[in-house]
Amino acid sequence: MKTNVPLNVPKKIRKVYEKNFRHATMNTGKLFLFAGDQKIEHLNEDFSDKFKNSDPEHLFKIASQAKVGVFAAHLGLISRYGEKYKKIPYLIKLNGKSNLVKTQDPLSLSLWSIDDVINFKKQSNLNILGVGYTLYLGSEYENEMMVEAAKIINQAHENGLLAVLWIYPRGKNIKNEKSLDLLAGAAGVGLCLGADFIKLNYPLGESEKEAKKFNKVIIAGGNTGIICSGGSKISETKLLKTIKNQIKISGARGCALGRNIHQNDLKTAVSLANKISKLMK
DSSP, rough: OOOOOOOOSSSSGHHHHHHHHHHHHTTTEEEEEOOHHHHHHHHTTTSSSGGGGOOOOOHHHHHHSSSSSSEEEEHHHHHHHHTTTTSSOOEOOOOOOOOOSSOOOOOOSSSHHHHHHHHHHHHOOOEEEEEEEEOOTTTTTHHHHHHHHHHHHHHHHHTTOOEEEEOOOOOOSSTTTOOHHHHHHHHHHHHHHHHHHEEEEOOOOOHHHHHHHHHHHHHTTTEEEEEOOOOOOOOOHHHHHHHIIIIIIIIOOEESSSSHHSOOOOHHHHHHHHHHEEEEE
């Protein structure tokens, strides 16, 4: 697999970046991101005895036993459990906001810096492969988030880390969050900011015909990989079919899933994750 190394990765760091990229994509060029950032984003609504995932360690058990590219979570959560789960491939989510403040134009700024990540990586000796950041495109505060995102991506590359953007069109200026033209625009923004992968919502159904429509979004992302968000829990059959079509027909370079995996008992979650991992080949 040939790795497309961005030019803002210093020559002396290229091998580090290539190693992290290959590890995160399991030598496929496609990223299977297991998302564990909902503890801040959704508070406790995604976690309960009903889902058999009320214990936060459930996330780490899945990530340690299943074949995932990276486990994305906030630095503080990783610091609490990382000593017990050193072999997990981590991606540190840098920003986050709760769902308590009902504002039309969201703002989510960094809680940690790249320096914090580098220091944490050195002292913890954890397998940290990259960082992630959410950008609310179309919010009145998008410029503040874009400035942070640009700096984070550049600094991540300077240290050989991957940079993944979560991009969600939000705000009173957005008429239709599900517009393919708008999502294509979001893909282009992520490309211009230099992200390695961009996590976008997939607004279509599981059919092949629907998947073909999403190709315009993939094309707009250029040589940055577009990965599709899983969203709320759906049946395993529907989920696997949708992911397969996103990759094989749309041209997506992976997927990002949280609730569809961790809202299951451990055995079911690991089994499903391994089935998804096979779709990356």
